Amino acid sequence: MATKPPWFWQREKYTPYLLLLPAVLTLLFVVLVPLLFSFYTSFTGYRLIRPESLWEWVGLRNYRRIFADGDFWSAFGKTIIFLTIALNVEFLLGLGIALLINKITWGQRTLRTIMMFPMMFSPILVGYQFKFVFNDNIGILNNALQSLGLSDGAIPWLVDKYLANFSIIFAEVWMSTSVFAILLLAGLFAMPRDPLEAAKVDGCNPWQVFRHITLPFLMPFVFIAMTIRSLDVARAYDIVDVMTGGGPAGRTELLWTLIARTGYDNARMGQANAMAYISILLSIAFTYYFFTKLLAARQYMGGAE
Amino acid sequence: MTNITFKTLLAATALTGITATTVAAQEIDYGSFADYTLRVKLIGGAQYEPLYARIAEWEAMTGATVDVLSRKNHFELDREIKQDIAAGSLDWCVGSNHTSFAPQYGSIYMDLNGVIAESTLSEFQELALQNSTVEGRLVQLPRHSDISNLYYIKSLYEDADNLSGFKAEYGYDLTPPETWDQVKDQAMFFADAPTFYGTQFVGKDEAITGRFYEMLVANGGALFDEDWNPTFNSAAGVEAVNFFKDLYEAKAVPAGSLNYLWDDTGLGFASGTVALNLDWAGWASFFNDPENSKIAGDIGLVRAPKGSAGIRTGWSGSHTFSITETCDNVDAAASLVTFLTSHDSQMVEATAGLLPTRAAVWDDAKAQFTADGNDFLVEVFETYAISMSEDAFTPPLITPWIEVSNEIWPQLQAAILGEKTPQEALDEAAKAARLVMEDAGYL
Numbered sequence: 001m002a003t004k005p006p007w008f009w010q011r012e013k014y015t016p017y018l019l020l021l022p023a024v025l026t027l028l029f030v031v032l033v034p035l036l037f038s039f040y041t042s043f044t045g046y047r048l049i050r051p052e053s054l055w056e057w058v059g060l061r062n063y064r065r066i067f068a069d070g071d072f073w074s075a076f077g078k079t080i081i082f083l084t085i086a087l088n089v090e091f092l093l094g095l096g097i098a099l100l101i102n103k104i105t106w107g108q109r110t111l112r113t114i115m116m117f118p119m120m121f122s123p124i125l126v127g128y129q130f131k132f133v134f135n136d137n138i139g140i141l142n143n144a145l146q147s148l149g150l151s152d153g154a155i156p157w158l159v160d161k162y163l164a165n166f167s168i169i170f171a172e173v174w175m176s177t178s179v180f181a182i183l184l185l186a187g188l189f190a191m192p193r194d195p196l197e198a199a200k201v202d203g204c205n206p207w208q209v210f211r212h213i214t215l216p217f218l219m220p221f222v223f224i225a226m227t228i229r230s231l232d233v234a235r236a237y238d239i240v241d242v243m244t245g246g247g248p249a250g251r252t253e254l255l256w257t258l259i260a261r262t263g264y265d266n267a268r269m270g271q272a273n274a275m276a277y278i279s280i281l282l283s284i285a286f287t288y289y290f291f292t293k294l295l296a297a298r299q300y301m302g303g304a305e
Numbered sequence: 306m307t308n309i310t311f312k313t314l315l316a317a318t319a320l321t322g323i324t325a326t327t328v329a330a331q332e333i334d335y336g337s338f339a340d341y342t343l344r345v346k347l348i349g350g351a352q353y354e355p356l357y358a359r360i361a362e363w364e365a366m367t368g369a370t371v372d373v374l375s376r377k378n379h380f381e382l383d384r385e386i387k388q389d390i391a392a393g394s395l396d397w398c399v400g401s402n403h404t405s406f407a408p409q410y411g412s413i414y415m416d417l418n419g420v421i422a423e424s425t426l427s428e429f430q431e432l433a434l435q436n437s438t439v440e441g442r443l444v445q446l447p448r449h450s451d452i453s454n455l456y457y458i459k460s461l462y463e464d465a466d467n468l469s470g471f472k473a474e475y476g477y478d479l480t481p482p483e484t485w486d487q488v489k490d491q492a493m494f495f496a497d498a499p500t501f502y503g504t505q506f507v508g509k510d511e512a513i514t515g516r517f518y519e520m521l522v523a524n525g526g527a528l529f530d531e532d533w534n535p536t537f538n539s540a541a542g543v544e545a546v547n548f549f550k551d552l553y554e555a556k557a558v559p560a561g562s563l564n565y566l567w568d569d570t571g572l573g574f575a576s577g578t579v580a581l582n583l584d585w586a587g588w589a590s591f592f593n594d595p596e597n598s599k600i601a602g603d604i605g606l607v608r609a610p611k612g613s614a615g616i617r618t619g620w621s622g623s624h625t626f627s628i629t630e631t632c633d634n635v636d637a638a639a640s641l642v643t644f645l646t647s648h649d650s651q652m653v654e655a656t657a658g659l660l661p662t663r664a665a666v667w668d669d670a671k672a673q674f675t676a677d678g679n680d681f682l683v684e685v686f687e688t689y690a691i692s693m694s695e696d697a698f699t700p701p702l703i704t705p706w707i708e709v710s711n712e713i714w715p716q717l718q719a720a721i722l723g724e725k726t727p728q729e730a731l732d733e734a735a736k737a738a739r740l741v742m743e744d745a746g747y748l
Contacts, residue, residue, distance in 0.1 A: 045744075136559055136561035138576060265707065267409070
């Protein structure tokens, strides 16, 4: 007697898909649906305080307004500069810290734990901490500079065009450099010893070993860290909002402080979502750039094709 | 006790002529709501917290429990409420509100006429209730009011060197200022940055828009004409911006002023490094408390000065409580709101310097301060009573006010920092404000 063929979902080749289905459906529900919905709202005059405005189709009006809005493009440009400076400084400091800790033979675990402390603070707390450090009148930095005779004036750390951006970048770097340090330290731990010893035998000096062996080996880790951090930094909001609110006069306005003000304070969520979709292009561009660099680095090391 | 009895008793309280001024809280029946949990969202902050200690008393009286879902500053609370509106999750009953914020919330809050007993409402100041009314609906019950007057360090005005030096430089006697021109002169005279400043101002958000707005009015200008066209880019507006700009350029105010909000200015004045400080009444006790303030016992107070049109600045508003339309137990909500704005509750707030909205509390608080020998708070209440009755005006009670404000303040900052001329900055703000008013259907 011939056995009845199983239903198609009972066939072995479909089992992986069936097992993945709940995860796929969950992802669709919690990621794709909100994304599509917010994309739709970017073509509406949706105001948070008027839920019925969700159905007011305005076509490309939000996008047209944004393209003609100098404040938006100013924030866009400042976000790119902020990203570039913060990522590079964090990379350099993270690399230095990782190399130093890698050299230590005693207390390494304790140092690694201490290094992670800044990451444990909420960005809002970090923002408040540095808001008071950089306060021009009662801040510890100005008071220290004046007490040491290094300054006889109140340095406007959070007002001056350059100093305000420096102060915010400083806070961001203080909080997140350890991400780079930890990832690069993991890279150093995973590094094979043979090439290093061979280089030493061949007479390479420490700089040559670092330049031609250590650094190329670390580059995939660097680009992974860059990709993760670029997504984080492009969404920078809490620290900036607490320290300067994007001001004064838009001097420290980044994309997400502008988007949050448009969406929540002004309740123009349709327009804010349109801004957010344009800003996503920035994240995609940085991610794509770092991903191609990552692939190139891995190919250089004989890894992925 | 039924809810009907609660309302009846409140009405009876007034009918028998027993006012809240003579009845202790425990003698008023706030109803019985056993096993009911009232969900509330409240403004938080050092000045506003002492009142909340009384909530336990209301819980004991009524058998209800209060679940405080939020206790945030008003800007954060505003964001949260907007998200609740968008999400359709207004599943709470009582919310802190403000006369400046209320108009934007549409119809989420109920008309309290008919919900709060008429006898209770009659005990509130008429102007406070009027300012709490949006499009004919009393959407909030005023908790306390705000208006600013000018605090100053008294000893500076008694110092012989200051008196002679100022007269020699400016040609008139150094006395607490009566006009904003005099404030500017005196602030520049006292300033000795970075250790001492003549004055200060809040420099961002609706805070600086409000300060600009009251200077604009004091100089004879207006935010809008009668058809809602923005008119603040007038000569009076430019004069107002120049006041802030001149002080900033002369280093008569701290360099970080443009990032300051109320806490920064309050703490700055209390630190003894600022000569003149236009500020709310709620800071009075803090300024005069030796534990918090280096200038305790050395504080003078005068009414807010006049602008070039001879009008005193008097931007004002009230902190309030509202009840949502979706509330599942309106009587319990009304009971709590009535309790939190009762005579005894307002006496608690008055002790910190917060200005009552019940007429009788003004007199009773002043009598209490006199009996306690607190001459400073007596002076505070006398000064602020005149300001509230003669100088107070609110921002336009229109839906897009906060949005208009958000167009104005970054431009004010740009002008103060010299990135634009005051006229250019105000013209740009007026253009953006016009767009907001058009979108909102006012133009």
